[in-house]
Amino acid sequence: MAEAQLSEGHTVSYSQTTITELMIPAYANFGGKIHGGTLLSLMDKVAYVCASKHAGNYCVTVSVDNVHFLAPAEVGDLVSLIASVNYVGSSSIVVGIKVIAENVQTATVVHTNTSYFTMVAKGQGGEKAVVPPLILESVEDIRRFASALRRRRLRSYMTERMVEYKKDFVVDDETRAFLANERCIIRLAS
Numbered sequence: 001m002a003e004a005q006l007s008e009g010h011t012v013s014y015s016q017t018t019i020t021e022l023m024i025p026a027y028a029n030f031g032g033k034i035h036g037g038t039l040l041s042l043m044d045k046v047a048y049v050c051a052s053k054h055a056g057n058y059c060v061t062v063s064v065d066n067v068h069f070l071a072p073a074e075v076g077d078l079v080s081l082i083a084s085v086n087y088v089g090s091s092s093i094v095v096g097i098k099v100i101a102e103n104v105q106t107a108t109v110v111h112t113n114t115s116y117f118t119m120v121a122k123g124q125g126g127e128k129a130v131v132p133p134l135i136l137e138s139v140e141d142i143r144r145f146a147s148a149l150r151r152r153r154l155r156s157y158m159t160e161r162m163v164e165y166k167k168d169f170v171v172d173d174e175t176r177a178f179l180a181n182e183r184c185i186i187r188l189a190s
């Protein structure tokens with residue numbers, strides 16, 4: 001990507017992408033609903049397109065936040081995945097994806113989930129590439145950018161805490177008290 005484009009940045013609308021696909025019977029799970037993995041695969045595709053447009057480079061998926069399926073998609077639904085860049089770091093891009101499923105006969109639309117894919121831009125040789133800044137043109141753009149930054153900081157705090165927890169873990173009175181009301185039975189061989 002040229003230096004001028006890198007410093008000027010791109011607006012959110014520059015890379016906004018929507019993929020729409022009809023849910024065919026082959027996408028169903030044993031319960032007859034659309035397989036979560038099918039939706040994740042579509043989300044990964046739309047995240048790739050959206051991030052690569054913004055970056056002007058090839059992008060890879062690094063992590064996914066907030067995969068909670070709030071409502072199932074059904075066979076015959078028209079599923080749309082609406083993706084936009086929420087945040088950019090140095091080489092990373094967070095793409096927010098809203099997934100909606102429309103029953104084409106009744107025109108009923110359900111929001112199945114909103115997830116956040118973190119993608120990293122790569123250069124020709126596979127090295128990390130710096131991405132252009134994001135131009136924020138609305139209060140919504142600013143809210144999404146700040147929210148993604150908060151998630152990033154919380155994730156890093158949580159990762160550090162969990163590494164410490166794993167390193168220092170012992171089954172002591174504190175651990176037993178912590179698990180006292182849980183549905184587990186501690187049966188350690190002495």
Ligand SMILES: CC(C)(COP(=O)(O)OP(=O)(O)OC[C@H]1O[C@@H](n2cnc3c(N)ncnc32)[C@H](O)[C@@H]1OP(=O)(O)O)[C@@H](O)C(=O)NCCC(=O)NCCS
Pocket residue numbers: 060061062063088089090091092093118120128
């Ligand atoms: C992702 C990858 C580039 C990270 O490489 P690295 O040398 O450890 O790089 P860094 O630690 O500097 O991370 C690069 C960026 O990713 C972000 N990142 C790294 N791990 C992350 C995670 N688990 N969640 C969110 N962001 C993450 C960093 O914050 C950093 O962002 P910034 O450049 O905007 O500050 C490297 O691990 C990789 O190529 N992984 C394989 C990805 C892939 O092939 N995915 C396809 C699906 S299998």
